[in-house]
Each structure stands twice: as C-alpha cells, then as structure tokens.
Amino acid sequence: MARAIELAIENARSGRGGPFAAIVVKDERIVGEGTNCVTASNDPTAHAEVVAIRAACAVLGSFQLDGCDFYTTCEPCPMCLGAIYWARPARVYFGSKAADAAAAGFDDAFIYEQLALPLAERKIPFLEMMRKESLACFQAWTEKRDRIEY
Numbered sequence: 001m002a003r004a005i006e007l008a009i010e011n012a013r014s015g016r017g018g019p020f021a022a023i024v025v026k027d028e029r030i031v032g033e034g035t036n037c038v039t040a041s042n043d044p045t046a047h048a049e050v051v052a053i054r055a056a057c058a059v060l061g062s063f064q065l066d067g068c069d070f071y072t073t074c075e076p077c078p079m080c081l082g083a084i085y086w087a088r089p090a091r092v093y094f095g096s097k098a099a100d101a102a103a104a105g106f107d108d109a110f111i112y113e114q115l116a117l118p119l120a121e122r123k124i125p126f127l128e129m130m131r132k133e134s135l136a137c138f139q140a141w142t143e144k145r146d147r148i149e150y
Helices: 002-014 048-060 078-087 098-103 109-115 131-143
Strands: 021-026 029-035 068-074 091-096
Touching: 002 021, 002 029, 002 068, 021 048, 029 048, 048 068, 048 078, 068 078, 068 098, 078 109
Parallel strands: 068 091
Antiparallel strands: 021 029, 021 068
16 A cells, blocks of 8 residues: 555655556565556556556456455545456555545535436437347347456
8 A cells, every 4th residue: 555655745746647656466466556647648547556456467468357456545536446347356445535535626426416317318328229220239148158257
C-alpha cells in the first residue's frame, strides 16, 4: 500500500491525473501498477484500478487476477468495483474511503443514486432497443464449442 500511496501523491503533484493509484501483487511481487490518467489520456475509464488491472493481466497473460492481492489508495468507484469483481483477485485492500474522495471533489454518490432509479428516469435515459435481434449474440456464444468461459 505504501507504494500505491507514493504513486498517487506523485501523480497528483505531476498534474498527469487524479490522486489515485493501485497495485496488483502476486506471490509478493508487484505485477501491475496504475495511476489515474483520465485527463492525461482523455479516457474516462483510465482510473488507477482499471490501469493496474490491464497492466497486471498483460504481465500474467490472463484476463483474471487469480491469487492476486489488489491494493488501491481509495475505496473503488462503481466502475472500478465492477472491473475488480470481473478480474477476481483474492483480496482488495483500500486506503481512504469514498467519503474522503468526495471531500476532495471526487464524489461518485450520484452514480449509486442513478443505479437505483428505473432506467427511463436516469439522468442519461437507458432505452431498450432491438432486444429480440440482440439475443442472437448470446445464441452465437452458447453455440460456440471452444469458447473460453469467464
């Protein structure tokens, strides 16, 4: 966690991104690091946790982080939480809480509030379209004999 905190402070001071960093460790060795680079890369998904997951998966040659420990300087936002669950690390350690991030101007409470609303009532409406036709995607997947389950 000390390395993640060091990276986050360096990232905040450098102006490359927000004050967040994450580390992935496997067998007591860092296999992935990430800092927030949303503004530097013009990529709203470039949160530290996502960047660290991508780096670790590239090193490990896997789309999952089996047996890895995940260290992040702050309680993950909803997007990062989803990415972490998909990556399936063994454990997640976090430093500060979401309320601490909110006090610094990084408030994701509105996302949780939006998720609780019916789809059509969200700030960005979600409208179902061509469901019957899109089910063909899942049919193609279930028919594929050599698919990789995840």
